Amino acid sequence: MFDNMFEKYVLSLDLSTQQLKLIVLDGQLKQKYSTKVEFDLELPEFRTKRGVIRKCNDVVVAPVLMWVKALDLALDKLRASGCDLSLVAGICGCAQQHGSVYWKNNASDLLSNLDPGRFLHADLATAFSLMESPVWMDSSTSLYCRKLEDSFGNSEKLAQTTGSRAYERFTASQIAKVYDTKPGIYQITERISLISSFLASIFIGGYASIDHSDGSGMNLLDIKNRKWCGEALEAVAPGLKEKLGEVVENLTVLGQIAPYFVQRYGFNPECKVVSFTGDNPASLAGMNLGAGEVAISLGTSDTVFLSLEEGTGGLLGHVLCNPVDSSLFMGLICFKNGSLTRERIKNLCVGESWDKFNQILETTDVGNYGYIGLYYDLTEITPHIQGEYRFDPDGNLISKFPAPEMDVRACIESQAIRLRLYSERLGYSSGHSSSILITGGASSNTAILQIISNVFNAPVYTLDLPDSACLGAGYMAAYALRQSDERIPFYDYINQISGRKRCLLCTPDETACKVYMQLVSKYRDCENKAFGIYYSRLTP
Numbered sequence: 293m294f295d296n297m298f299e300k301y302v303l304s305l306d307l308s309t310q311q312l313k314l315i316v317l318d319g320q321l322k323q324k325y326s327t328k329v330e331f332d333l334e335l336p337e338f339r340t341k342r343g344v345i346r347k348c349n350d351v352v353v354a355p356v357l358m359w360v361k362a363l364d365l366a367l368d369k370l371r372a373s374g375c376d377l378s379l380v381a382g383i384c385g386c387a388q389q390h391g392s393v394y395w396k397n398n399a400s401d402l403l404s405n406l407d408p409g410r411f412l413h414a415d416l417a418t419a420f421s422l423m424e425s426p427v428w429m430d431s432s433t434s435l436y437c438r439k440l441e442d443s444f445g446n447s448e449k450l451a452q453t454t455g456s457r458a459y460e461r462f463t464a465s466q467i468a469k470v471y472d473t474k475p476g477i478y479q480i481t482e483r484i485s486l487i488s489s490f491l492a493s494i495f496i497g498g499y500a501s502i503d504h505s506d507g508s509g510m511n512l513l514d515i516k517n518r519k520w521c522g523e524a525l526e527a528v529a530p531g532l533k534e535k536l537g538e539v540v541e542n543l544t545v546l547g548q549i550a551p552y553f554v555q556r557y558g559f560n561p562e563c564k565v566v567s568f569t570g571d572n573p574a575s576l577a578g579m580n581l582g583a584g585e586v587a588i589s590l591g592t593s594d595t596v597f598l599s600l601e602e603g604t605g606g607l608l609g610h611v612l613c614n615p616v617d618s619s620l621f622m623g624l625i626c627f628k629n630g631s632l633t634r635e636r637i638k639n640l641c642v643g644e645s646w647d648k649f650n651q652i653l654e655t656t657d658v659g660n661y662g663y664i665g666l667y668y669d670l671t672e673i674t675p676h677i678q679g680e681y682r683f684d685p686d687g688n689l690i691s692k693f694p695a696p697e698m699d700v701r702a703c704i705e706s707q708a709i710r711l712r713l714y715s716e717r718l719g720y721s722s723g724h725s726s727s728i729l730i731t732g733g734a735s736s737n738t739a740i741l742q743i744i745s746n747v748f749n750a751p752v753y754t755l756d757l758p759d760s761a762c763l764g765a766g767y768m769a770a771y772a773l774r775q776s777d778e779r780i781p782f783y784d785y786i787n788q789i790s791g792r793k794r795c796l797l798c799t800p801d802e803t804a805c806k807v808y809m810q811l812v813s814k815y816r817d818c819e820n821k822a823f824g825i826y827y828s829r830l831t832p
């Protein structure tokens with residue numbers, strides 16, 4: 293047991309798409325403090341919309357200095373809330389996956405000489421060779437995906453090695469695009485971080501290594517030997533290995549916190565920084581998924597993930613290195629059109645109120661009279677198409693539904709069915725032991741969760757604490773700093789200390805389940821039709 297943990301805290305961070313969240317957990321891993329910085333509202337000078345800047349041709353970026361400034365703000369808020377940061381024994385964090393940060397030559401000197409009399413954003417204003425980082429919502433790199441797959445012979449071989457076929461949002465193709473279109477930037481870049489390791493770098497005052505789990509979401513890491521794949525590195529850009537640095541095992545203590553934080557915020561100089569990771573791996577760490585269970589994150593992205601015994605990448609979804617057990621893997625599939633699409637349909641049909649949105653869900657018929665709607669505001673990851681597609685009960689494409697509010701139910705039902713369809717392809721099977729652990733901003737909406745429960749024919753639970761990603765990062769810090777000698781498994785250790793509880797939110801309605809059983813195959817047909825329509829419109 294981490295016996296002196298009971299006087300000490302851990303600090304965890306989640307740098308997600310729309311905000312930076314910080315929580316402080318006590319020795320029993322109970323939340324003592326929390327704060328957050330919402331990028332659009334609190335840092336309007338960066339002019340982001342939901343934390344990103346969308347440009348033409350599927351380019352989506354985020355200002356790296358916005359993230360730095362958010363950290364300045366969040367730490368000041370945390371200190372102002374009365375948190376004694378000298379009690380923080382360890383720090384771990386997570387961040388939106390796949391995005392990349394480009395440190396300019398000699399930025400390591402800036403990192404190691406941060407001035408406690410100045411804001412981080414002032415000290416690091418000239419640290420970056422690329423001021424707008426590509427993020428996971430970008431899908432402008434299809435050309436580089438094809439090149440990467442061709443270098444392996446085909447997409448299957450790339451998937452078998454790196455856990456995924458080439459994906460537009462994955463870091464390999466993003467770096468390849470920078471090297472190809474901005475060679476001067478690549479030339480003056482001495483380090484390339486993921487967003488998670490970029491955040492860790494600031495806390496250690498030097499370049500932090502990329503961890504195995506977030507690193508396996510890049511198309512660059514061999515997920516079996518957990519080393520950079522030379523073939524992939526060479527296919528992307530010259531000298532890339534030097535710019536990435538070595539990878540590090542998850543749950544590794546990277547070092548002590550930089551003096552900047554001791555002098556400016558009163559952190560304990562003995563405070564340890566533990567390797568950061570991706571938000572979805574951290575979420576998995578935050579939830580102790582049992583056999584037959586699947587986690588769903590309803591955040592900016594809708595993401596399904598589960599723990600896997602075997603790790604063989606395929607053409608659908610992703611296999612990542614497991615963040616808390618190096619003998620296991622993690623299956624994941626992500627949908628870009630999640631919360632922001634739900635918000636758009638809400639605003640279009642009922643305005644700002646989620647209550648009105650939910651009222652429609654609760655007063656309209658299960659199955660929407662057989663009408664199906666597919667809403668791909670952004671070019672979707674799977675399937676790789678964009679646009680809106682509505683189908684009547686006979687599967688014919690129509691331009692609108694008989695009643696506009698039918699879009700509300702159609703959006704939620706199609707998103708829920710998509711989650712189930714693809715979860716099953718990841719290895720989930722709905723049966724008597726199946727259940728869903730839900731997280732993410734939309735997990736507070738029980739009207740949406742009831743539809744998910746009915747589509748999956750499974751109960752929906754949540755953790756007794758919000759923000760599973762932030763929570764998981766805190767658990768990772770506590771585990772990495774445990775004083776116990778025995779190799780106690782991660783979840784046993786966490787359960788021992790925290791006595792975590794789950795809250796049952798919804799149970800499936802038998803009648804509704806039967807309706808959705810009929811709709812799953814119909815949804816699949818409509819998705820295939822939408823795919824055909826999209827590409828027929830592309831060809832002259």
Ligand SMILES: Nc1ncnc2c1ncn2[C@@H]1O[C@H](COP(=O)(O)OP(=O)(O)O)[C@@H](O)[C@H]1O
Pocket residue numbers: 308309310311590591592593631632634635646731732733734735736737
């Ligand atoms: N009551 C609600 N019903 C549905 N969605 C909600 C509700 N409250 C918040 N959300 C959604 O949660 C999203 C933010 O989720 P969150 O997981 O915090 O985002 P991220 O981690 O991707 O930055 C918002 O875009 C919002 O649409």
Ligand SMILES: O=C(CO)[C@@H](O)[C@H](O)COP(=O)(O)O
Pocket residue numbers: 308309310387388389390428461509570571572589591592593594595624626
């Ligand atoms: O691309 C993925 C996972 O592959 C996304 O899940 C990002 O990691 C963003 O996460 P959220 O901001 O939606 O939590």
